[in-house]
Amino acid sequence: MQILDGKKVAAFHRERVERKLGDLLEHHIQPELAILRVGDDKPSALYAGSLQRVAQSVGITAEIYHKDVSARENEIISMIEHLNEKKSVYGILLMMPMPEQYNVYRIVNCISPAKDVDGLTDVNIAHVFTGQPGFVPCTPRAVMAVLDYYHIPLVGKEVVIIGRSNVVGKPLAQLCLNRNATVTHCHTRTRDLQAETCRADILIAAAGKAGLIRADMVKPGAVVIDVGINRIDGKITGDVAYDEVAPIAGAITPVPGGIGSVTTMMMLENVICGQTPTD
Ligand code: NAP
Numbered sequence: 001m002q003i004l005d006g007k008k009v010a011a012f013h014r015e016r017v018e019r020k021l022g023d024l025l026e027h028h029i030q031p032e033l034a035i036l037r038v039g040d041d042k043p044s045a046l047y048a049g050s051l052q053r054v055a056q057s058v059g060i061t062a063e064i065y066h067k068d069v070s071a072r073e074n075e076i077i078s079m080i081e082h083l084n085e086k087k088s089v090y091g092i093l094l095m096m097p098m099p100e101q102y103n104v105y106r107i108v109n110c111i112s113p114a115k116d117v118d119g120l121t122d123v124n125i126a127h128v129f130t131g132q133p134g135f136v137p138c139t140p141r142a143v144m145a146v147l148d149y150y151h152i153p154l155v156g157k158e159v160v161i162i163g164r165s166n167v168v169g170k171p172l173a174q175l176c177l178n179r180n181a182t183v184t185h186c187h188t189r190t191r192d193l194q195a196e197t198c199r200a201d202i203l204i205a206a207a208g209k210a211g212l213i214r215a216d217m218v219k220p221g222a223v224v225i226d227v228g229i230n231r232i233d234g235k236i237t238g239d240v241a242y243d244e245v246a247p248i249a250g251a252i253t254p255v256p257g258g259i260g261s262v263t264t265m266m267m268l269e270n271v272i273c274g275q276t277p278t279d
Pocket of ligand 1: 166168186
């Protein structure tokens with residue numbers, strides 16, 4: 001069994017980011033990532049802070065723009081429009097979840113698609129589906145980056161994805177389809193989850209349910225990618241019962257140290273290197 005080490009993959013991409021950033025700095029361009037946070041969601045505050053630290057450690061300016069829950073929708077949109085116009089801003093990240101009172105769809109789609117580094121706007125989502133270059137959401141990109149780093153081919157493989165969110169499951173399924181995998185999408189209404197997962201050559205869990213994937217749900221030798229991040233008693237754990245699945249799997253990502261480690265670097269790569277192919 002091979003451990004798919006996200007830290008190695010992140011280090012590989014960090015080098016690419018640093019090289020490209022060096023080119024920009026030589027031309028006196030100091031790119032900025034604008035992180036927009038509305039309200040007081042604690043996990044997103046923590047993630048914003050950690051993203052800012054990693055960005056700064058690479059040499060990218062990362063500013064956090066915070067609005068409290070009393071901010072009017074138009075105020076947030078004005079701020080986005082200002083950031084759209086600001087030349088030094090290469091990327092705008094709107095932290096989720098936003099407080100319920102806002103029309104998130106409307107706000108997200110005010111981000112210029114050329115600065116939408118988390119691939120949330122309709123324009124970038126469409127590019128994933130049509131196979132045009134665009135900004136691909138960072139977590140699905142991280143999964144592809146891990147598969148590519150370890151030379152795991154997708155052509156003709158049975159890929160089973162658990163989860164169908166707009167930011168993870170759906171774009172990931174499309175990326176796998178673009179690489180000629182046969183993709184099955186599972187969710188809470190899937191009748192027999194185990195029957196589906198047992199067929200997978202590559203099983204990707206993105207459900208947000210700790211320990212959902214047990215040993216008897218995995219085909220021997222399968223590649224198991226755990227996207228889940230769950231906080232149990234102060235510890236981070238994935239969707240896969242790692243200790244029992246690892247001996248059966250051909251390869252597996254740990255949590256922590258797997259996809260999460262790569263996701264942040266994908267964000268910075270999107271900021272510095274721009275839009276990427278979606279196939
Ligand atoms: P989400 O919006 O809550 O979606 C979860 C999906 O999983 C839904 O489609 C849901 O089905 C499905 N699901 C939940 N429980 C299930 C079950 N028992 N059986 C089958 N399907 C089930 O979550 P998300 O934003 O996609 O994130 C998924 C996980 O990835 C979370 O743990 C999140 O923290 C993690 N995440 C990790 C990273 C990273 O960098 N590693 C980045 C983003 C998110 P329905 O559609 O039927 O409800």
